[in-house]
Amino acid sequence: MKKTKKYEQIQGYVKKRIQTGKYPVDTYLPSEHDLCNQFDTTRTTVRKALDELLREGFIQKEHGRGSKVLERGKSLGLLTIKGFSGAIDYNVKTVVTEEPKIVEWDPVIPFSLTEEEKKSPCVYFQRVRHINGTPVVLENNWYAKNALKVIGSNEFVEGSFFKTLSQDYLIEIMGAEQELKAKTAGIDVAKKLNIDPEDPILHISVRFRTSRPELNLYGDLYCHTAEYPIRNSYFL
Amino acid sequence: MKKTKKYEQIQGYVKKRIQTGKYPVDTYLPSEHDLCNQFDTTRTTVRKALDELLREGFIQKEHGRGSKVLERGKSLGLLTIKGFSGAIDYNVKTVVTEEPKIVEWDPVIPFSLTEEEKKSPCVYFQRVRHINGTPVVLENNWYAKNALKVIGSNEFVEGSFFKTLSQDYLIEIMGAEQELKAKTAGIDVAKKLNIDPEDPILHISVRFRTSRPELNLYGDLYCHTAEYPIRNSYFL
DNA sequence: AAGTGGTCTAGACCACGCG
DNA sequence: GCGTGGTCTAGACCACTTT
Numbered sequence: 001m002k003k004t005k006k007y008e009q010i011q012g013y014v015k016k017r018i019q020t021g022k023y024p025v026d027t028y029l030p031s032e033h034d035l036c037n038q039f040d041t042t043r044t045t046v047r048k049a050l051d052e053l054l055r056e057g058f059i060q061k062e063h064g065r066g067s068k069v070l071e072r073g074k075s076l077g078l079l080t081i082k083g084f085s086g087a088i089d090y091n092v093k094t095v096v097t098e099e100p101k102i103v104e105w106d107p108v109i110p111f112s113l114t115e116e117e118k119k120s121p122c123v124y125f126q127r128v129r130h131i132n133g134t135p136v137v138l139e140n141n142w143y144a145k146n147a148l149k150v151i152g153s154n155e156f157v158e159g160s161f162f163k164t165l166s167q168d169y170l171i172e173i174m175g176a177e178q179e180l181k182a183k184t185a186g187i188d189v190a191k192k193l194n195i196d197p198e199d200p201i202l203h204i205s206v207r208f209r210t211s212r213p214e215l216n217l218y219g220d221l222y223c224h225t226a227e228y229p230i231r232n233s234y235f236l
Numbered sequence: 237m238k239k240t241k242k243y244e245q246i247q248g249y250v251k252k253r254i255q256t257g258k259y260p261v262d263t264y265l266p267s268e269h270d271l272c273n274q275f276d277t278t279r280t281t282v283r284k285a286l287d288e289l290l291r292e293g294f295i296q297k298e299h300g301r302g303s304k305v306l307e308r309g310k311s312l313g314l315l316t317i318k319g320f321s322g323a324i325d326y327n328v329k330t331v332v333t334e335e336p337k338i339v340e341w342d343p344v345i346p347f348s349l350t351e352e353e354k355k356s357p358c359v360y361f362q363r364v365r366h367i368n369g370t371p372v373v374l375e376n377n378w379y380a381k382n383a384l385k386v387i388g389s390n391e392f393v394e395g396s397f398f399k400t401l402s403q404d405y406l407i408e409i410m411g412a413e414q415e416l417k418a419k420t421a422g423i424d425v426a427k428k429l430n431i432d433p434e435d436p437i438l439h440i441s442v443r444f445r446t447s448r449p450e451l452n453l454y455g456d457l458y459c460h461t462a463e464y465p466i467r468n469s470y471f472l
Numbered sequence: 473a474a475g476t477g478g479t480c481t482a483g484a485c486c487a488c489g490c491g
Numbered sequence: 492g493c494g495t496g497g498t499c500t501a502g503a504c505c506a507c508t509t510t
Contacts, residue, residue, distance in 0.1 A: 300507035
């Protein structure tokens with residue numbers, strides 16, 4: 001008795017090969033015709049699989065040429081700072097200022113935790129993102145330890161927690177909710193971002209939903225937007 | 237020589253009937269089978285049309301029951317303030333503080349205009365959104381007059397410019413780019429929002445892409461987020 | 473049992489990119 | 492001209508909801 005749909009098999013197969021670099025970024029996937037032969041199916045089914053990957057941002061279709069593998073993470077909504085992605089002009093560095101460790105859940109999180117999360121210990125870490133040597137974003141992160149083990153920052157792929165999840169744990173971000181406020185920095189944040197406590201900063205609280213249903217990632221970001229505003233775009 | 241694709245015909249037909257209320261909210265569309273007969277086509281094509289409407293947020297599919305018409309405008313990204321949509325607890329009112337009129341393009345717009353836009357006169361209007369009697373958002377809007385005539389605020393459907401575009405002009409928002417900054421209010425903004433010039437506010441610059449390719453809507457928003465933070469969510 | 477949407481097959485022809 | 496993806500046909504069977 002097979003339960004997994006055929007298009008999900010194909011989708012999963014291609015996704016994994018993209019994530020593990022077997023279909024490298026900027027190369028083209030096998031043609032729809034080839035995938036049909038490989039999986040012994042029809043184009044309708046292969047196209048359904050590729051359409052899903054398109055929506056998830058893994059590939060881009062080019063009429064007459066093929067389906068090109070994209071760099072992953074093209075738009076995690078607000079978490080994209082001007083230049084963070086392309087980053088040609090900018091020199092971006094991420095510094096882990098608090099190593100992942102187990103703490104109590106922080107009441108600053110403005111989302112209601114699930115019962116499972118409340119019962120679980122909480123993993124916390126803090127990072128500061130620098131652009132051209134200037135600290136720009138202070139980022140607190142939490143998640144339930146019962147849903148994902150403690151991952152040391154030495155395991156982070158290119159300093160990125162999300163990239164680590166995607167590449168080493170095959171966990172994808174499925175969506176997010178955010179709450180935005182303009183505030184004055186305050187003493188603690190000002191110190192870490194090297195600004196005046198009276199300077200206005202953008203405070204973002206975010207909950208990321210992942211492909212692992214029991215795992216939510218909570219974020220608490222303080223962005224010094226004066227020089228590097230947050231940019232994002234969305235479609236459809 | 238026909239050029240329009242069949243699924244676009246069906247998509248357009250259904251969309252128009254939804255927008256004009258001939259398929260009322262919360263009712264079910266004709267079944268895929270019926271639409272096949274009506275347009276003399278196959279389910280593949282009808283489903284493609286409905287899938288597009290699904291992505292655009294017009295309908296919701298229910299396995300075994302049918303495709304239900306949804307209320308439109310479920311998430312225009314950041315333009316959703318906590319409670320603006322559901323708005324049961326909140327009493328939201330929009331006041332037009334500057335009637336639509338023709339002006340020069342304002343250099344505060346941080347996006348580069350197209351050549352057509354530069355050549356066109358510019359339509360400008362300003363609104364203030366109130367929640368429970370408190371002014372919360374000051375909103376400047378611009379668009380190229382060559383792409384859309386001047387629409388007086390008396391034409392606004394329920395005070396909403398976007399609703400007017402959708403219902404009376406059949407123009408849909410296709411996507412947007414945004415830039416966010418935390419700032420201090422400044423004298424002018426502070427006066428209109430009735431706050432202190434030193435208070436932190438969230439400044440959002442946005443460009444909306446519409447289904448009319450030559451028409452972009454530019455916005456410049458000042459949000460007093462202290463009491464009513466901006467909330468949004470996105471998926472996929 | 474009847475009706476709906478979800479998945480899938482096995483083809484066809486068209487539009488686009490490239491050599 | 493060939494290979495690619497885009498659209499479309501004419502069916503089939505399955506899963507879910509309702510009567």
